[in-house]
Amino acid sequence: MKSQAYRMALLFDFYGDLLTDRQREFYDLYYNEDLSLAEIAENYGISRQGVRDVIVRAEAAMTEIEDKTHIIRRFQRSQAALDAIDSAADKLLDAVDRRRYDDAELDAIGRSIKEQTAALRREQ
Numbered sequence: 001m002k003s004q005a006y007r008m009a010l011l012f013d014f015y016g017d018l019l020t021d022r023q024r025e026f027y028d029l030y031y032n033e034d035l036s037l038a039e040i041a042e043n044y045g046i047s048r049q050g051v052r053d054v055i056v057r058a059e060a061a062m063t064e065i066e067d068k069t070h071i072i073r074r075f076q077r078s079q080a081a082l083d084a085i086d087s088a089a090d091k092l093l094d095a096v097d098r099r100r101y102d103d104a105e106l107d108a109i110g111r112s113i114k115e116q117t118a119a120l121r122r123e124q
Helices: 004-018 021-032 037-044 048-069 071-098 104-123
Strands: none
Touching: 004 021, 004 048, 004 071, 021 037, 021 048, 037 048, 048 071, 071 104
């Protein structure tokens, strides 16, 4: 994964609903709202270390789930495959247009590929 912030955002997007309410709240405040540990601690009347412990446990829980399921990795691979398929369809349609083929079948195939990749992206 690209950077730590990107990795944490992906983990939260995929697995945030599996966290406890407190873990989800602190994690969101820290990573998405950019509050410091001290600010969160002050708002909730607990120690800075207490906030850190909750966030670290949330990170560990989500990382463990990803390590077991590899859902994010599979999602990223499927996105790359869809990009490649979509690009190939663009090249097919471009070739049909440039060469002035009057081949409705090739055009239909290219458009069908584009529609199917778009449908798969909407489902993810």
